[in-house]
Amino acid sequence: MIGLLTQQQSEYILQCNTVGRIGCYANNKVLIIPITYVFSQKCIYGHSWEGTKISMMRKNPQVCFQVDSIDNLANWRSVIAWGKFEELKTEVAQNKVIRLFHERLAPLMLGETVNVAREFADPPHIVQKKRKPILYRIGLTEVTGRYEKQTTL
Numbered sequence: 001m002i003g004l005l006t007q008q009q010s011e012y013i014l015q016c017n018t019v020g021r022i023g024c025y026a027n028n029k030v031l032i033i034p035i036t037y038v039f040s041q042k043c044i045y046g047h048s049w050e051g052t053k054i055s056m057m058r059k060n061p062q063v064c065f066q067v068d069s070i071d072n073l074a075n076w077r078s079v080i081a082w083g084k085f086e087e088l089k090t091e092v093a094q095n096k097v098i099r100l101f102h103e104r105l106a107p108l109m110l111g112e113t114v115n116v117a118r119e120f121a122d123p124p125h126i127v128q129k130k131r132k133p134i135l136y137r138i139g140l141t142e143v144t145g146r147y148e149k150q151t152t153l
Contacts, residue, residue, distance in 0.1 A: 005145030010079045013069050013145060014039040018105065020067035022046070022138075024085075026056035037065075038100045044083070044138040045097045054134055057085040063138055074150035083140040097135045 005013070014020075017039075023032045033053055038045045044065050048054055057063060061084045070076040088094050 001151055002146065002148045005077060005079065005147055007143065009077075009147075010081075010143045010145035011039070011042075013077050013079045014044070014067060014081070014143070017067045017069060020044070020065055022053065022057075023064035023066065024053065024056045024060065025062075026059040029056070031056055036101075036105070038097075038104045040100055042140050044081070044140065045100055045136070046138070047097070047101070047133045047135050049133055054087075054136075057136070058087070061085040065138060065140070074148060077145060077147040079143060079145040081138075081140045081143040083138040083142075086137050086139060088135045088137060094135045097137070 018036055019034055020037050021032050021034050023030065025031075031053060035046045035048070063083060063085050065081045065083065066079065068076060068078045088097060
C-alpha cells in the first residue's frame with residue numbers, strides 16, 4: 001500500500017533522522033547534496049564551509065529538503081519540504097545551532113574517533129585563514145510525505 005504521511009508523521013521523520021538532502025537552484029544549475037541536519041521548531045538547521053551550496057543558496061534562498069527512512073524496498077517513508085535559506089550571523093543564533101547539534105548528535109557518536117565538537121572545529125587549512133563554518137536554517141513553508149508499507153496476505 002502506498003499512501004500519504006500526515007503532517008505529524010512527516011515531522012516525526014524529519015525529527016528522527018540526521019542526514020537529508022538539500023536541493024537548490026542558481027545560475028541555471030540544480031544542486032542536490034546530502035547534509036547532516038537537526039530539525040527543530042519547523043526549521044532545518046545545518047552548517048557548511050563556504051562553497052557551491054552556500055553560494056547558490058545565497059543567490060536563491062528558496063530550497064527543497066528531502067529525507068528518507070527506508071526499511072527495505074517495500075517499506076519506506078519519504079518527506080519533502082520546501083523553505084527559505086537564512087544564514088545565521090549573530091552569536092546568539094549560532095550558539096543555539098551548535099547546542100542543537102550537540103544535543104541531537106552526541107548520543108549517536110559511538111566511535112572513539114568521532115567527536116561532535118569536531119563538526120564545528122576549524123580544519124587545519126581553514127585555521128590559518130580564521131574562517132568559521134557557516135551556520136544556517138531553512139524555515140520550512142511546506143512539508144509533505146509519502147510511504148509504502150507491504151501488506152501481508
